[in-house]
Amino acid sequence: MLLVLTDEHKEHLAFLPEVDSAVVGEFGRIALEFLKKGSNSKIYEGAARKLNVAVDTVQHGVEGLMYLLTESSKLMISEVDFQDSVVVLGFPEELNKLLLQLYLDNQKEIRNILSELAPNLPHYHNLEWRLDVQLASRALRQQIKPTVTFKLHLEQNGEESAKVLQTDPATLLHLIHQLEQALGEMKTTHCRRIVRNIK
Incomplete structure (x- = not known):
C-alpha cells in the first residue's frame, strides 16, 4: 500500500533536501520527541537560528516528517512501498535512503506511542x-x-x-x-x- 501525500505535505517536506543529512536525522529525533511529549516552540526557534531560516519552515519540515513516519507506521507500509511513496517527492537517492532508515529504525517505537495515545473506551x-x-x-x-x-x-x-x-x-x-x-x-x-x- 502506498502512502498518498497531499500537496501541502509535499510542500512541507520540500525543505529537507536543502539541509544536511545530519539535520534530517535530527529532525527525525525531534519528531519522535514531539510524539512522546508534545510540541516545543523553543526547539523550532533554536533550529531556525542555526539553519538561518524562518521558524515556520523548520516547524513545517519537522511536522511533515512526523506525518510521514506516523502514517507509514500506522499503515505498516513495507520497505518497497515506503520507497515508492517517497520517490514522488523527487528527493535525491541519499535522502530517500535516510528517510527509509529513519522509518525502519523507529517504526516499532512509533506504533507503541500511537497505541498509548489511543483512547481507552468502554x-x-x-x-x-x-x-x-x-x-x-x-x-x-x-x-x-x-x-x-x-x-x-x-x-x-x-x-x-x-x-x-x-x-x-x-x-x-x-x-x-x-x-x-x-x-x-x-x-x-x-x-x-x-x-x-x-x-
Missing part, C-alpha cells in the same frame, strides 16, 4: 432488555404506553459496569433505521477506502 460485553406495556389506567383507559428498557453491560480495563437506558418503541425504530443506514453507508467504496487507510 466496549460492549452484554445486553439485557425488557418490554414494559401499561395496558390501561383509570385516568387513560384507551392509551397504551410501551417502553423498552435496556441494561447495557460494558467492560473497560477488565472491570464491568452497567448502564440502564429506557426509550419508547418509536424512538427505538428510528435509532434502528439510522444504524441500518450507517451500516449501508459502510458498504460504499468511499467508506471502504477510508477504513482501509485507518487500519
Whole structure:
C-alpha cells in the first residue's frame, strides 16, 4: 500500500533536501520527541537560528516528517512501498535512503506511542432488555404506553459496569433505521477506502 501525500505535505517536506543529512536525522529525533511529549516552540526557534531560516519552515519540515513516519507506521507500509511513496517527492537517492532508515529504525517505537495515545473506551460485553406495556389506567383507559428498557453491560480495563437506558418503541425504530443506514453507508467504496487507510 502506498502512502498518498497531499500537496501541502509535499510542500512541507520540500525543505529537507536543502539541509544536511545530519539535520534530517535530527529532525527525525525531534519528531519522535514531539510524539512522546508534545510540541516545543523553543526547539523550532533554536533550529531556525542555526539553519538561518524562518521558524515556520523548520516547524513545517519537522511536522511533515512526523506525518510521514506516523502514517507509514500506522499503515505498516513495507520497505518497497515506503520507497515508492517517497520517490514522488523527487528527493535525491541519499535522502530517500535516510528517510527509509529513519522509518525502519523507529517504526516499532512509533506504533507503541500511537497505541498509548489511543483512547481507552468502554466496549460492549452484554445486553439485557425488557418490554414494559401499561395496558390501561383509570385516568387513560384507551392509551397504551410501551417502553423498552435496556441494561447495557460494558467492560473497560477488565472491570464491568452497567448502564440502564429506557426509550419508547418509536424512538427505538428510528435509532434502528439510522444504524441500518450507517451500516449501508459502510458498504460504499468511499467508506471502504477510508477504513482501509485507518487500519
